[in-house]
Amino acid sequence: MSIERERVEADVLIVGAGPAGLGCALHLANLIERHKQANKSPSLSTENIYVLEKARELGAHQLSGAIMDPRALRELVPDFEKTAPLDTPVTGDAAYFLTEKGTHKLPITPPPLRNHGNYVVSLNKLVKWLGELVEKKGVNVFTQFAGRELVYEENGIAGVLTEDKGIDKNGKPKDNFTPGYELRAKVTVLAEGPRGSLTKEAVNRLKLDGLNPQVYGIGIKELWDVQPGRIDTGYVAHTLGWPLHSDVYGGGWVYGMSNNRVSLGMVVGLEYHNPLFDPHEAFQRFKTHPFVRKILEGGKLVRYGAKTVPYGGWYAMPRSYMDGGLIIGDSASLLNSQRLKGIHTAIKSGMLAAETIYEALCAGDISAKALAAYPKKIEQSWLKKELWAVRNFHQAFHDGIWKGLFLAGIQFVTGGRGLTDPMRAEAGYKEYSKLNRDGTLIDQSTRFKGDGKLTFDRLTDVYHSGTRHEEDQPCHLHVLDPSICVDRCVREYGNPCQYFCPAAVYEMTAEKSGPKLKINFANCVHCKTCDIADPYQIINWVPPEGGGGPNYEGM
Numbered sequence: 164m165s166i167e168r169e170r171v172e173a174d175v176l177i178v179g180a181g182p183a184g185l186g187c188a189l190h191l192a193n194l195i196e197r198h199k200q201a202n203k204s205p206s207l208s209t210e211n212i213y214v215l216e217k218a219r220e221l222g223a224h225q226l227s228g229a230i231m232d233p234r235a236l237r238e239l240v241p242d243f244e245k246t247a248p249l250d251t252p253v254t255g256d257a258a259y260f261l262t263e264k265g266t267h268k269l270p271i272t273p274p275p276l277r278n279h280g281n282y283v284v285s286l287n288k289l290v291k292w293l294g295e296l297v298e299k300k301g302v303n304v305f306t307q308f309a310g311r312e313l314v315y316e317e318n319g320i321a322g323v324l325t326e327d328k329g330i331d332k333n334g335k336p337k338d339n340f341t342p343g344y345e346l347r348a349k350v351t352v353l354a355e356g357p358r359g360s361l362t363k364e365a366v367n368r369l370k371l372d373g374l375n376p377q378v379y380g381i382g383i384k385e386l387w388d389v390q391p392g393r394i395d396t397g398y399v400a401h402t403l404g405w406p407l408h409s410d411v412y413g414g415g416w417v418y419g420m421s422n423n424r425v426s427l428g429m430v431v432g433l434e435y436h437n438p439l440f441d442p443h444e445a446f447q448r449f450k451t452h453p454f455v456r457k458i459l460e461g462g463k464l465v466r467y468g469a470k471t472v473p474y475g476g477w478y479a480m481p482r483s484y485m486d487g488g489l490i491i492g493d494s495a496s497l498l499n500s501q502r503l504k505g506i507h508t509a510i511k512s513g514m515l516a517a518e519t520i521y522e523a524l525c526a527g528d529i530s531a532k533a534l535a536a537y538p539k540k541i542e543q544s545w546l547k548k549e550l551w552a553v554r555n556f557h558q559a560f561h562d563g564i565w566k567g568l569f570l571a572g573i574q575f576v577t578g579g580r581g582l583t584d585p586m587r588a589e590a591g592y593k594e595y596s597k598l599n600r601d602g603t604l605i606d607q608s609t610r611f612k613g614d615g616k617l618t619f620d621r622l623t624d625v626y627h628s629g630t631r632h633e634e635d636q637p638c639h640l641h642v643l644d645p646s647i648c649v650d651r652c653v654r655e656y657g658n659p660c661q662y663f664c665p666a667a668v669y670e671m672t673a674e675k676s677g678p679k680l681k682i683n684f685a686n687c688v689h690c691k692t693c694d695i696a697d698p699y700q701i702i703n704w705v706p707p708e709g710g711g712g713p714n715y716e717g718m
């Protein structure tokens with residue numbers, strides 16, 4: 164069907180309203196304000212900046228630990244402490260090694276896990292607050308709109324098409340059909356977070372790959388309200404060990420927030436070998452450890468969610484500039500995986516992108532050559548210094564935690580160089596061991612169910628994520644060749660999608676005609692794990708109709 168789309172022209176279009184996108188919008192708006200006050204030419208206006216966000220409202224798709232290093236926010240909003248919704252300053256921290264029943268506190272907290280001077284925050288609340296500052300500057304922020312396709316022009320990008328709304332599950336327009344917009348901009352900024360759907364396409368099409376392929380972890384989080392006195396406000400604990408085996412990269416966290424609220428979760432590298440490993444189950448078991456149980460017992464689950472984390476670091480950075488476009492934040496691999504911190508680096512990258520865009524607009528040159536100033540600014544800033552020191556960190560753990568800790572120690576004393584520099588990495592989905600099974604489906608009835616008090620099955624958890632999608636719309640999880648799922652994957656890997664998805668989206672059913680893949684797309688929490696961890700790379704995650712997805716209130 165040929166669709167007539169309204170075309171809108173902007174100076175700058177930012178796709179994704181996370182810390183990176185909003186940091187970029189706010190800094191650019193400040194620069195434009197000063198430009199106007201100084202009566203400089205050309206004429207620039209904050210009204211020509213557009214921000215698109217696929218969530219129902221700002222922050223609804225934000226999930227983070229979250230301990231924030233305030234360094235970048237202080238540069239962006241110097242008096243942020245007066246108005247930002249900071250939950251609590253960190254008041255104490257510790258690292259623990261867990262065995263099945265034992266808790267071993269490390270005698271000293273390793274430097275990367277020290278958090279003195281940082282804040283425990285809800286990223287959902289912080290992003291809402293940042294968004295308000297951005298809107299006050301006159302920037303156009305559109306929630307419930309996803310960037311669905313990129314508009315390409317020669318060697319670069321010229322904007323996006325937003326998704327068509329009101330299409331039924333068979334692809335036919337409904338009564339409320341509204342075509343998407345063609346949003347054209349001089350500069351389009353990709354700030355989609357980890358595994359951005361547009362970023363993935365642009366990186367492939369324009370050949371922007373970094374030295375290493377990107378590698379990811381999945382983070383699973385719950386918020387609890389607990390009995391008073393169970394954990395100090397501002398106390399942050401990180402754990403290694405049980406229930407993860409030493410060949411699975413990852414660990415847990417428990418943070419004491421204000422009003423007896425606790426943030427807890429687990430991150431697991433999506434490069435484990437056993438295709439039947441279930442990260443959600445591992446996190447549920449983590450809660451049964453005496454160390455965690457005694458904090459949670461008698462408390463109540465408030466929210467659940469899951470999201471991926473880009474671990475690849477400096478050597479997985481894609482080329483972050485092209486004609487008419489920049490990539491920032493997690494989409495540009497700017498997270499510090501050693502500290503599991505990407506909020507401050509995302510904001511900083513957004514600010515550096517804003518400075519680049521401002522200069523490009525003033526010079527009337529938005530070519531790749533002009534926008535190449537952005538990675539140069541990264542090189543000259545503290546961002547490079549911080550990320551360069553951990554450039555080989557994640558790769559060091561390829562052969563398990565013990566060797567990883569040893570290599571990371573050498574990297575620590577050699578400024579990140581370690582024994583090999585650069586250390587190369589493989590995409591995580593290549594790490595699965597084959598199971599070589601017959602063609603029968605694995606019985607799912609014995610899967611982990613939880614006790615309904617401390618531990619939960621995935622559907623109960625999804626309920627607590629506030630996830631909602633219009634059911635009568637095309638499935639946004641495109642399986643490019645379903646015949647692989649019902650045959651090769653059954654035999655080779657036992658359908659890992661049923662295990663790695665933390666929202667029970669993928670289900671294999673036994674039909675008379677043979678195995679069938681059922682996709683419960685309405686459960687999708689937008690973590691993108693399927694796009695990343697599918698062993699055949701045949702799942703393509705695209706944004707559903709804008710406004711669908713989780714509601715990570717308070718996360």
Ligand SMILES: Cc1cc2nc3c(=O)[nH]c(=O)nc-3n(C[C@H](O)[C@H](O)[C@H](O)COP(=O)(O)OP(=O)(O)OC[C@H]3O[C@@H](n4cnc5c(N)ncnc54)[C@H](O)[C@@H]3O)c2cc1C
Binds near residue numbers: 215
């Ligand atoms: C479990 C977990 C724990 C973490 N803990 C910490 C921590 O303690 N401290 C810390 O500093 N960092 C932490 N991080 C990392 C931190 O949250 C990220 O680095 C940071 O949020 C990255 O910001 P961003 O703006 O690049 O991306 P995001 O925060 O992911 O924001 C991207 C936004 O873009 C939107 N979007 C994506 N695609 C589209 C599209 N096509 N159209 C429209 N909108 C789109 C998304 O809905 C989202 O709102 C953690 C991450 C996870 C997952």
